[in-house]
Amino acid sequence: GPDPIGSSGFHRTVLKNGSPYCYMKVCLVLQDQETRLNAVELKSLIITGLKDLHGEVGAALPFDVLKFDEGSLTAVLRVCSGGLVKLWSSLTLQGYYQSQACAFRVLQVSRFNL
Amino acid sequence: MVPHILSFARYLLCEVNVSDMNDLFLLNDQAVAAAVKAAVARIHGDYGAALCSIRFQVKYLNAHTGIVFLRFPKSCYKLLWSALPFITHINSRGQKIPCFLNCLHVGGTIRTCQKFLIRYNTQQLHRMLPKCKNEGEKQQIRQAILGCFIPGGNKEACEDDIECEEDEGE
Numbered sequence: 396g397p398d399p400i401g402s403s404g405f406h407r408t409v410l411k412n413g414s415p416y417c418y419m420k421v422c423l424v425l426q427d428q429e430t431r432l433n434a435v436e437l438k439s440l441i442i443t444g445l446k447d448l449h450g451e452v453g454a455a456l457p458f459d460v461l462k463f464d465e466g467s468l469t470a471v472l473r474v475c476s477g478g479l480v481k482l483w484s485s486l487t488l489q490g491y492y493q494s495q496a497c498a499f500r501v502l503q504v505s506r507f508n509l
Numbered sequence: 510m511v512p513h514i515l516s517f518a519r520y521l522l523c524e525v526n527v528s529d530m531n532d533l534f535l536l537n538d539q540a541v542a543a544a545v546k547a548a549v550a551r552i553h554g555d556y557g558a559a560l561c562s563i564r565f566q567v568k569y570l571n572a573h574t575g576i577v578f579l580r581f582p583k584s585c586y587k588l589l590w591s592a593l594p595f596i597t598h599i600n601s602r603g604q605k606i607p608c609f610l611n612c613l614h615v616g617g618t619i620r621t622c623q624k625f626l627i628r629y630n631t632q633q634l635h636r637m638l639p640k641c642k643n644e645g646e647k648q649q650i651r652q653a654i655l656g657c658f659i660p661g662g663n664k665e666a667c668e669d670d671i672e673c674e675e676d677e678g679e
Contacts, residue, residue: 445554446554447554447555448554448555448556449553449554449555449556449557450549450550450551450552450553450554450556450557451551451552451554452552452553452554453553453554484556
């Protein structure tokens with residue numbers, strides 16, 4: 396069953412027969428807050444992270460950047476359900492963008508379009 | 510009596526195929542291990558390399574036939590197995606030997622792999638018999654076939670094998 400809503404504000408609901416895709420709302424936090432990326436550079440960064448952690452198989456994982464707000468560096472990603480663990484783990488361990496430190500904050504994950 | 514096994518393994522019986530049979534003598538277990546680790550790191554990244562760094566071993570290598578036993582943990586052997594077809598060469602003693610790996614058998618213990626290898630070699634010898642050019646070669650092969658047996662017999666350790674060969678429901 397779902398975890399009770401605790402002090403961390405994290406609430407997890409697991410649906411067994413959801414859609415074939417998973418949607419993730421993520422925010423990229425950079426050391427230099429003035430730096431800007433476009434959607435292509437963001438996708439390239441994520442593919443680099445997948446390739447480092449999960450190799451050629453990871454880099455071939457199909458995912459889409461559905462929405463990207465260049466101002467706040469917030470994006471909605473879509474990946475097939477079987478690839479969620481690979482994508483999420485790659486985002487977690489992605490520590491650098493072009494020699495400056497960075498971090499992906501995962502704001503929301505859902506089986507339905509955000 | 511069932512032995513208490515702390516970590517299950519899968520033994521992959523593979524054949525190293527080379528174009529020039531003499532190249533096999535350049536191989537050693539470190540060279541094969543390095544080639545497997547490099548392929549796993551390339552195909553499955555840091556995650557695969559970490560899986561390979563513990564409890565992966567080349568258990569046996571026969572430089573005459575190119576047969577090698579690879580030991581993987583049972584929990585991740587399918588992932589590591591999937592990287593083996595991407596091996597295109599093995600580096601040994603400064604030479605780059607083009608080859609590919611052919612997986613013949615997966616067993617839960619070295620013993621089951623040995624039993625398979627003996628049956629396989631016997632079948633290969635039977636296939637060679639009609640191709641013999643003279644009676645002398647035929648006699649040699651017949652002697653070799655009669656000499657095929659597993660040391661220690663087939664009866665013991667059957668329970669071990671069944672215990673180890675059970676696959677997790679996946």
